[in-house]
Amino acid sequence: GEDVEQSLFLSVREGDSSVINCTYTDSSSTYLYWYKQEPGAGLQLLTYIFSNMDMKQDQRLTVLLNKKDKHLSLRIADTQTGDSAIYFCAESLSTGTASKLTFGTGTRLQVTL
Amino acid sequence: NAGVTQTPKFQVLKTGQSMTLQCAQDMNHNSMYWYRQDPGMGLRLIYYSASEGTTDKGEVPNGYNVSRLNKREFSLRLESAAPSQTSVYFCASSRVGGNTGELFFGEGSRLTVL
Numbered sequence: 620g621e622d623v624e625q626s627l628f629l630s631v632r633e634g635d636s637s638v639i640n641c642t643y644t645d646s647s648s649t650y651l652y653w654y655k656q657e658p659g660a661g662l663q664l665l666t667y668i669f670s671n672m673d674m675k676q677d678q679r680l681t682v683l684l685n686k687k688d689k690h691l692s693l694r695i696a697d698t699q700t701g702d703s704a705i706y707f708c709a710e711s712l713s714t715g716t717a718s719k720l721t722f723g724t725g726t727r728l729q730v731t732l
Numbered sequence: 733n734a735g736v737t738q739t740p741k742f743q744v745l746k747t748g749q750s751m752t753l754q755c756a757q758d759m760n761h762n763s764m765y766w767y768r769q770d771p772g773m774g775l776r777l778i779y780y781s782a783s784e785g786t787t788d789k790g791e792v793p794n795g796y797n798v799s800r801l802n803k804r805e806f807s808l809r810l811e812s813a814a815p816s817q818t819s820v821y822f823c824a825s826s827r828v829g830g831n832t833g834e835l836f837f838g839e840g841s842r843l844t845v846l
Contacts, residue, residue: 650832661837711833718826718833722775
């Protein structure tokens with residue numbers, strides 16, 4: 620089966636950049652996603668990248684995709700305390716009508732003052 | 733616009749008891765999903781329903797049943813709860829075709845089985 624791996628924890632200082640990494644195994648994934656989960660809440664889509672792209676930038680967020688190494692990263696510039704959350708990467712295995720996403724274990728980002 | 737609504741938000745069961753988690757979405761989405769979230773394991777797909785009238789097993793279906801009551805509602809039933817089913821359960825929905833496959837999640841239901 621598919622396996623998506625992430626490190627469990629990352630601590631950064633406010634104002635620094637955060638880089639969260641992810642490796643995935645299914646080269647046929649169409650889309651790759653980053654979701655954010657704040658305490659006590661559900662997951663919300665942060666950004667996504669189509670599999671034929673190498674990079675996507677969205678304000679403070681930069682997503683890099685290395686298909687050869689099956690490596691995905693999320694860079695958050697000027698990290699703020701409000702960015703403290705769990706970040707999940709996910710890959711999409713579309714079955715035509717359903718989006719069966721496989722999620723990583725999640726990386727807990729702690730932002731310190 | 734409520735999005736995806738799950739009930740109950742919290743539940744404590746004894747081993748062997750049964751219960752049903754309810755989920756409803758008001759976004760006219762065709763597909764709905766149930767995931768469970770456990771520490772260090774991310775989210776794992778239990779069951780999904782690609783469209784009204786269909787359901788399929790996900791990665792961890794044992795011990796669960798689902799019903800796609802109509803287009804809006806997708807329930808998850810535990811017939812005989814076990815401590816291993818202590819988890820946070822998330823319902824999600826998605827549109828069909830011509831989109832990024834984004835899932836929209838509810839706020840979760842925290843279940844403890846004693």
